[in-house]
Amino acid sequence: MxxxxxxxxxxxxxxxxxxxxxxxxxxxxxxxxxxxxxxxxxxxxxxxxxxxxxxxxxxxxxxxxxxxxxxxxxxxxxxxxxxxxxxxxxxxxxxxxxxxxxxxxxxxxxxxxxxxxxxxxxxxxxGRDFPLFTSTIPIHKKALVIGGGIAGIQAALDIADAGYQVTLLEREPSIGGRMVMLDKTFPTLDCSACISTPKMVEVSAHPNIELRTSCELEDVSGYVGNFEVTIRQKARYVNHDICTGCGLCETKCPTKVISEFNQGMSERRAIYKSFAQAVPAKPVIDPDHCRKLQEGKCGVCQAVCPLKAINFEDKDTTFTDTYGAIIVSTGYQLIQWQDLYPEYGGGRFKDVISGLQFERLVNASGPTEGHILRPSDQTEPKDVVIVKCVGSRDPKKGKSYCSRACCMYAAKHAHQILEKIPDSNVYVFYMDVRTPGKGYEEFYDRTRKDGANYIRGRVAKIYKEGGRLICRGEDSLLGRQVTVEADLVILETAMVPADGIGEVVHKLGIAMDADGWVQEAHPKLRPVETQTAGVYLAGTCQGPKDIPDTVAQASAAAAKVCGLFSKSEMETSPMTSKVDQSKCCGCGHCEVCCPYKAITLVEIDDREGPKKIRRTVASVNSGLCQGCGCCAAACRTGAIDLLGFTNDQILREVDALCQ
Amino acid sequence: MDRCLNNRENAKALAARIAKDAGVDLQDCYQCGKCSGGCPMAGDMDLMPRQIIQYMRLGLMGDVLRSKSIWLCAACHTCVDRCPHDINLPGLIEGARMEAKRRGMIGVKEVDKFTDIFLENVKMFGKNQEVVLEGLYNVTTGHLMQDMVNVPHMLKHKIVGPELNTTKQAAEVKELMLRAQAAENERKRGEQ
CATH class of the missing domain: 3.40.50 (Rossmann fold)
Incomplete structure (x- = not known):
């Protein structure tokens, strides 16, 4: 009793x-x-x-x-x-x-x-409760960081500095991400590359960091403390163990390809380093454009390489490692505005460019060596229009959310134009100006005082007349239509999740929101965690944010990982699902509905009367199970119980209520 | 009609001069509308007080100078009192009104007449004479019976009466006003 x-x-x-x-x-x-x-x-x-x-x-x-x-x-x-x-x-x-x-x-x-x-x-x-006991699982103290932008770099450095091993995964040939493409950072105007490249070098030199570029996530299994991760190393066709990065191959390669790093405004070779300060500072071959790989002819790079580092026979390889924690820092890209905004020319006008293109134009290592020259005729623009909220706050054509950083970098662009082109005029079309950050409002004030004309309203149409771009909109503060004749138009376009985020999310068994950003466990109280234990978030993969917020979140995620690694084993909640295999019919409904990939179907030996048989039943991995109870609700035979909330216990409650 | 925002250097220079005289940095304005919200005259204005600043910022001075608003401002300074940046909007409006008057752009002729008669009055007597002001204003504007119902009340309280409302320093006031006029004439010559 x-x-x-x-x-x-x-x-x-x-x-x-x-x-x-x-x-x-x-x-x-x-x-x-x-x-x-x-x-x-x-x-x-x-x-x-x-x-x-x-x-x-x-x-x-x-x-x-x-x-x-x-x-x-x-x-x-x-x-x-x-x-x-x-x-x-x-x-x-x-x-x-x-x-x-x-x-x-x-x-x-x-x-x-x-x-x-x-x-x-x-x-x-x-009265129907029974004792439950926590168990412990060992923690493999090595972290995997997916994405080598500033978020991934910061997280990797923080974890490595705490004394734990880190693998930093990057699908591009170099780490650095978007930040290294930017010219200056608001509101302090310090040079973006100057503050990010030292960190990139630190990553490559850190004894606790294993840098894996040109690599993609292939498969993930296991659970917190014990993730089995398979990584695919894409063929680089250059043996980085031998190559010294002398760059001779690049100068001799005959094939010119549009540069992704310079946002289509310059050319690179088929064997290339993305940019001068790339880490690792060694080239790779772009197999889609290499004449040797496509047509079997050429091979000049192989001929000139003094160290014989070029290997056209290189193949993709995979390798597997065990990690205790994973940080997702896959970043963002800009929305493809050309398909969405025919009223802005839809990409027909060369001098209507994106904010990231402007960053390359104004950058000293960019295609114009830092001179702001319009792409069509390489002349210096005098009248520049900046359009904010292109793709952001536009549920019909783009995204309903605010991309958060554009107000500030629009102000920065305006400031840079007014600084570099003394007698220029800048017109910024905006809906609201959002400056919630330290020193941000002051920076915006300063830009207005530099002479930027802020006009509240969206540009409705951009068309060409006499070689100039006519931007027509309303100044909604005046209630009047206004037009500006511009030489250059900069569209501050929306941030969207990086390509391929869906696959990463699927492989990790974490959740995505309606816009494709990775879902945090709780928007306020668990902002760097996911619903899957041991998987954390850093940077813009979780939603648009600027560099200070990205770095802060990366360090926060690193702190979470270090906290996890500070123990050698971890207590797990005993309130997990349990399968009564004698009742289980092996239908697999539970496996399909489990959000944490905690249920697998296994074969067991059983008896049917005197006969020995093999039967398929469900099995729960209690390390992965988060105790959500979906499987218990889905189970047709009532074989699954959630410990702590068994069917028997719940029914007793209902009985008591109905007395 | 739409407004082209290019090539507005001259108008922007005028706006900058007016702003400088009023001690205002036009870029301080948030366009929050607190000025317009509290303005007792805004109900009769064609441009909101807030909009006057935005027009000036964009160098659309024609709209400002043509507006009725710059003539209707009572210079009560409620807007300045409430402005988060303490912008001297009546100062801007006064500068714009003076510029409009120089160009012969009289937005509300009654206001212009009233001001002229008032100043003439002060120049002549050293102080304003209500009877003279009222009389001349009603006759020159054609609003013959305006405010006539107030006459008994004003007589009773001796706001108006048979004797002149003067000051001993009338001559000095006149001197002051002549000097101001001479300075304005000098400025005009300088512009030509």
Whole structure:
């Protein structure tokens, strides 16, 4: 026979103001199995907890019901309290008579009745509770960072500096991401490459970091502390162990290809380094454009290489490693505005460019060596129009969200034009100016005082007349149509998730939001974690953000990983799913609906009468299971139970309520 | 009609001069509209007080000089009092009104007449004479009966009466006004 103790909390007047707590305690005394019931002012307080412990001893209680606030608030507090007693921490039920009763009702009589009903349900359930025990899993102290932009670089460095091994994965031939393409960073105007390239070099030189460029995620299995990750090394056709990066091959390669790094505004060779400060500072061959690989002719690079580092027979390879934690930092790209905005020329006008193209134009290592020259005729523009919110805040053509960084880099672009071209005029068309950051509003003020003309309204149409681009819009502050004749138009386009994010998300078993950004576990309280334990987020893969926020999030994710690695093993929640294999029919419904890939179908030996047979049944990996209960709901034969919330326990609660 | 924003250097220079005289940095304005929201005259204005600044910023001075608003401003300074940047909007409006008057662009002729008569009055008597102001204003604008219902009240409280409202320093006031006029004439010659 169970010996149940019921403790009803006043929570000051939070509960006692609306619920007659003494009556609830009194009513519980009559419930079967209850040997002790009382009320107390603050159950969670030190004296409150001591009283529970004393009563456990005095009345030899083996199951506890606490009628108080939501279990989200203090379930853990009371579980910890029970660790000091003979009662198993999972022989505890919380009846939520605050959030679900006293706070939402005013009628004391009816609220008390409801509180009694809630308490009775908890008593019924606790009677069917059984002890559960946490288990531990070992943690492999090596982290994988997917994506080598500034977020991945920062996270990798932080983890490596803490003394743990890190593999930094990058699909491009060089790390650096978007930040290294930028000219200057707002609001301090320090040179973007000057502050990011030293970090790139630090990554390549760090003894704890294994840098893997031209690599992609192939497959992930396992769970927190023990992810088995297969990585595909794409063929580079250059042996980086031998190559010294002398660059001779690049100068001799006859094939010219549009440069991705310079946003289509210059050319590179088929054997190339993305940019001068690339890390690793060694070239790769672009197989789609190499004449030797495409047509079997040429091979000049192989002929000139003094170290014989070129290998046209190179193939993709895969390798597998074990990681304790994974950080996703796959970044963003800009929306393809050309397909969406025919009213802005849809890409027909050479002098309508994106913000990232402007970054390359104004950069000293860019195609024009830092001179702002318009792409069509290489002349210096005098009248420049900047259009904000192209693709952002446009649910019909683009995305409904705000891309967050554009207001600031639009101000930076305006400032740079006015600085570099003394008698220029800059017109910024905007809907709102959003400057929520340290020093941001001041930077915007300064840009206006530099002479930038801010015009509230979206440009409705850009057309060509007499060699100039006519931008027509409304100044909605004046309520009038306005036109500006421009030599150059810069579109500050929306950030969207990087190509291929869907595959990464799928392989990791994490969630994506409606716009394709990776979903964090909680928008406020768990912003760098995912719903899958051991997988963390950094930077713009989670949503648009600027460099300071990206770096902050990367360091936060690194801190989470270091926290995980600070222990050699990890306690797991025992409230996971359990399959009764004798009832399981092996239909596989649970495997399909499990969001954490925790269920697999396995073959077992069984007997059917005298006959030995092999049968397919479901099996739960308790390291991966997060206790969501989807499988238990989906199971047709009732073979799956969620420990702590078994079907039997839930039905007892329902019975108690319906009495 | 739409407004082309290119090649507005001259108008922007004029706007900058007016702003400088008023001690205003036009770029300070957030366009929040608190000025317009509190303005007692805004109900009769064609451009909102806020818009006057935006027109000036973009160098659309013609719209400002042609507007009624610059004539209707009562210079009560409610807008300045409430502005988060303490922008002297009545100062800008006064500068714009003076420029408009120089160009013969009289947006509200009653206001112009009233101001002229008032100043003439002060020049002649050293102080404003309500009777003279009222009389001349009503006759020259054709609003013959305007404010006539107030006459008994004003007589009773001796706001108006048979004796002149003068000051001992009338001659000095006149001197002051002549000097101001001479300075304006000098400025005009300089412009030509």
């Amino acid at each position: 169970s010996r149940i103790g019921v403790f009803v909390c006043h929570c000051g007047t939070n509960i006692a103001g609306t619920v007659d707590v003494a009556r609830v305690a009194e009513a519980m005394k009559a419930e079967p199995g209850v040997v002790f019931a009382t009320d107390y002012k603050y159950m969670c307080s030190e004296p409150g907890q001591q009283m529970v412990k004393d009563m456990i001893k005095e009345h030899k209680l083996d199951r506890i019901v606490i009628c108080s606030c939501t279990p989200r608030m203090h379930e853990n507090t009371f579980r910890k309290m029970l660790k000091d007693t003979d009662v198993n921490p999972y022989m505890l039920e919380i009846a939520n008579i605050r959030e679900q009763c006293s706070w939402v009702h005013t009628d004391k009589e009816k609220a008390t009745e409801k509180a009694i009903a809630l308490a009775r349900m908890a008593v019924a359930k606790v």
